[in-house]
Amino acid sequence: MAHAADAAPPPIPADGAAPHATAASEAAQVAVPTGRPGSNINYDLFLDCVHCGLCTAACPTYLELGNENDSPRGRIYLMRAVTDGRLELTHDVRRHLELCLDCRACETACPSGVQYGRLIEPFRVAMESQGEEERKSADWFHRLILFGLFTQPNRLRKWLAPARVAQRLGLVTLAEKTRLTRLLPPRLRQLVEMLPPPRRSGPKLPPILPAIGKRRARVALFTGCVADVMFRPTHWATARVLQANGCDVLVPQGQACCGAIHFHAGSSEPARELADANVAAFDYRNVDAVIVNVAGCGAMMKDYGHHWQDEWQPDRADFAAKVKDVSEFLDSLGFIPPEGEIPLVATYHDACHLAHAQRVREAPRRLLASVPGLKLVELPETEVCCGAAGTYNLTEQEMAARLARRKLDNILKTGSRAVLTGNAGCLLQIMREARRRGERLWVAHPMDLLNLSYQGKQPPV
């Protein structure tokens, strides 16, 4: 795994001692299963599932396919059967598990408190260690593009530069229209098509943005990898909304990708290294919160304390305890409502990693409800995944496209001209689907809209 070497600096323990990289990777090595896939999972977690089936209708892939093997109950049954030795980890079994979006809608639906994420994620790690041909890290797309490029902001920016130029010149649209992008390998084509329309990205965020008015909190902002490149204006908006709410906003340099892309693809070790890089980069003990505005990253970072059991686990757990989604934080801080009127009918899409993984549902709605003139209408099936699911829309294109269609259909049913959602992947996915179908729809982060209201400006619709 070539990318691991230059991925991030090794973690620096709080006491300033030299990092024990070898010890850490040895500890992680213990977690990698040696026996049957699933033998690394606490078996009691399987027993929490009483097979009632209440999760099925919450699962996007089951809603689309109706095959129970593509439902949470079915996947748990498959994982348990493989663990028990009743089934072999065949290609078919793998496919059902790979098709999982990891959206966690099932955890919301489950009355028994089954921790599905704690089953599927380590099981995927175990799958990754089995069968050379089927490993994701053996696949060029994962190796080069997802792991090598996506998680490296600088590389991604460079790589995107020609694509951006092409976009500005209208070449991408032309290529899309003339189907020239079809010459690209399908997953790469998907990636090109995902690019949001160019907008002025603004300068890099400075290390400190001071509170406006009375200082109420001191927070550190996580800017991530993909989002930093594609969503810098949203980071600016987030920082400005925090400032307007009396927060000093620190933007630590040297922060890394959250590691979710690796971890969800079953690459535990590189994910741990990225996590440790973040723990090292943030002075988390001296801020009130580590603010994340991308739900997928936030969910991953809130779980830093659970994923790896080694000597740095307590530090990761302390760090994780400080991680807050921006809307969650502002809502609990006591939100200072903006005053700029925005007469707009909009709907809110619950990003899976916000609603299900972080259980943040009401906070963003409450913040948005405070915007004068904004009419927020409920989105049918708001908690059904849009198909973005991290890099899912690049790896499972057919299902991702079906879910994007379903999502946009529901959005259009509301008659809204704007859709707001707190996750980068969802934003890209919905934008692309709207573009594909020629629908004029403003797709934005709640912070974008709040910022406009603070600034007394109007959205582009």
Next chain:
Amino acid sequence: MTVATTPLPLSETFAPPSPSELAELVAEGCRTGMAMYPMGGGTSISNGLVPKRSGWGVSLANLKRTIDYPARDMTITVEAGVTMAALADQLAREGQRLPVDAPQAADATLGGVIATATSGPRRYGCGTIRDYVIGITAIDGRGTLFHGGGRVVKNVAGYDFCKLLTGSRGSLGVIAQVTLKLRPLVETTALVACELTDFDQAETLLAALVRSKTTPAAIELLAGAAWADDPVLGPTSAATKARLVVGLEGTAAEIDWMTSTLAGEWRELGVQKSHTINGAAADRLWSRLVEFPAAGEPPLAIKASVLPSAVTRFVVTALELAPGCSVQSHAGSGIVLVRVGEFTAADALRLLIAGLQPAAVKAGGSASVLSCPAGTELTHQAVWGPVRPEAAVMRAVKQQLDPAGLLNPGLASFDLR
């Protein structure tokens, strides 16, 4: 109407004193291949079909005991020969009721009401007898005494014989004993009535009632001579086409709120005048609404079940096809009752086969004859309308429970022998 005027070709009539003796009687009939005609109060026996086979009358007259009435459970287990009036009296003493309307309640028996699925105006708010039978004991065409359901209000063990026997017209078994779910008596009732000068207005008001804030117990559309002379309904003018009557049940406060709310809703729809009927007048009107299909001289009474949205159209058709007829519709439920006064057998056949039956099918439902004066014989098609494909399944069920076809032969809609 009493048993004495039955059109049934009875050689003898028996009235066994217990369910087990009833079972023995049916078994005996079975051994001798005797047709058997179960009889309650005889109020629904004449519907124009005259059976060919002579046989025994099997009367439930001696089966009217109360087996168990745990009033605080709000259930009662009684023998099927109890009359609806006697049952109502008994329940009222505990502040309870079976909210199922049956005409001629002093004669009509519970078993008969179940076998014929008799209903009335309150079906809109309270449901039908099907919703209240929770346990049933019957004797099938082989003399087997069997039961279904139980004595508790919620029960899904085994096939639901309560539903199977409700409306089966004695074709599968003789109902001997029944357990009912009960409701509390209501505190008070009222009816709100208005005059309609055209049928478009009728449909407008009926459609609006679907969205009314009130919760009617009955929605009745009345037309024809029978309703012209009732002072309670108000004076009739030349312009009167029909009347709409909404029955309300509840506490005094609920009734007050609903009567004024409904009057308000109607005013907004252009109804100039509506009036509320309370007290003894309300009781009299309820009674008329229940008794309509059976009142007075034995009429030709037809019941159509159509889509609620097709009621008005069907009523207009009926008034055109049979000038001089009177019509009552439980309009919220899509039931239309048509009473025809003067007619010959040929008139009746033509009216049914060429008129009301096809009109009912067109309106999304079906029609059947409720009662027909003795002496007028109708055909199976006239009484029941066209035979539908599911009748084959019904015959297969009958074949299993009454393999020799001894129970009410030829009388059920699906029974073509």
Next chain:
Amino acid sequence: MIATRLLPLADELRAVVGTDGVLTAHSDLLVYECDGFVIEKNCPDIAVFPRTTEHVQAIVRLANEYDVPFLPRGAGTSLAGGCLPVGGGVMIVLVRMKQILEINLRDRYAVVEPGVVNVWLTQALKGTGYHYAPDPSSQGACTIGGNVATNSGGPHTLKYGVTVNHVLGVEAVMADGSIVEFGGPAEDPAGLDLTGLLVGSEGTLAVVTKAWVRLTRDPQGWRTMLGIFESVADATNAISAIIGAGIVPAALEMMDQGILVAVEAAFHFGFPLDAQAILLIEVDGLEAGLDRQRDRIIALCKENHAREVRLAASAAERQLLWKCRKQAFGAVGRLSPSYCTQDGVVPRTKLPHILARITEIGQKHGIRIVNVFHAGDGNIHPILLFDERDREQIARVLAASGEILDECIACGGSVTGEHGIGVEKIEFMHKLFTPADLDVMGRVRTAFNPHGRLSPAKMLPTAGACGLEQKHPGRRAAL
């Protein structure tokens, strides 16, 4: 592994529904070996996913041609093994038939395919002033086809009735493959009420492919109360008092102290953990009458020594209370690794007696039992806590379950109020019904399903079921 003789059947089925609509691999079929009832398991040979009634018809004809058993399945949430494919064969999974075909407010009905999830219909009706009344606790996942098969209930069926009271008609594929409609949007169809018979027949008479269901007007208002009691006996006496006073609550549910602890841990409602029982009481209807009903209920609770009666202050609080109640079973997972939910019914006045007996039976067998149930209907759901890895405990749980259900029968009740007989309770049919009753049920089944290929060995303890025990010696052993 699929039997060689069934390979051509699988091919023919693929020709009907397409290759993505037929499962034959062992790994794909494993999850279909059981539903919410996990004590008995058996894989189907083939699972097939029709999208139309004609698909179902073709599947049924093929199954007959190949002489294999077949049965329908919805979401597989049965708690009685209603979807267990006894003897294998073809499982007809109806979840791809999931269209709401029509909503007609003027005539107050909707037409749905069997795979429509219960709550979807109510969601689709949001804002119309109407809803679909049956609300089983599993309504977020269970299908209306499954509700029809088992005549499902739910908390609000106390006032509004169970599924059969809301089904106007069905379209069904008969055991021979013919398509027949029973009933329809108009009430009172001529002839036998076979719709009423099919509802609750647990898939043993026909495969329902469409249903006409009645829509119910939304109530104008609610009053939702929480009665807190120092003893179970006080709470059950209050139930009798409320029902006996002629009040028909929309719902009347009880939770005992054991379940309260679990629910509080899961949802943090603020239940008093030292209370021995709470009643969740809801009345609905016209605002004009609600306060008086509320006051009478509060007075009746107080007369029966309620420590306190709380009123849900807002719609959100009401929703949370119902969430606590509907997801209570799941919260039990916090008390023990496994549990077994029973589904008995007793006359409402026998509730104090049956609950005392349940406590005794639990003590006798050393099994902890907690209770959450539809008190207003007398429909009890004792939950027996155990660890499925302990075979000896399982034996005690089954013995205790059996004694509880026997006691329900002795009280004049039933062994199932809403879950159905399935395979779980077949042995109780002999106790509940006479041989003559069962003979007539068998005859009705024969009228619809003469060859017995449709859902064999379900619901009725026929000769087929006895044969089953011999064919599957593991069946008793598994218990």
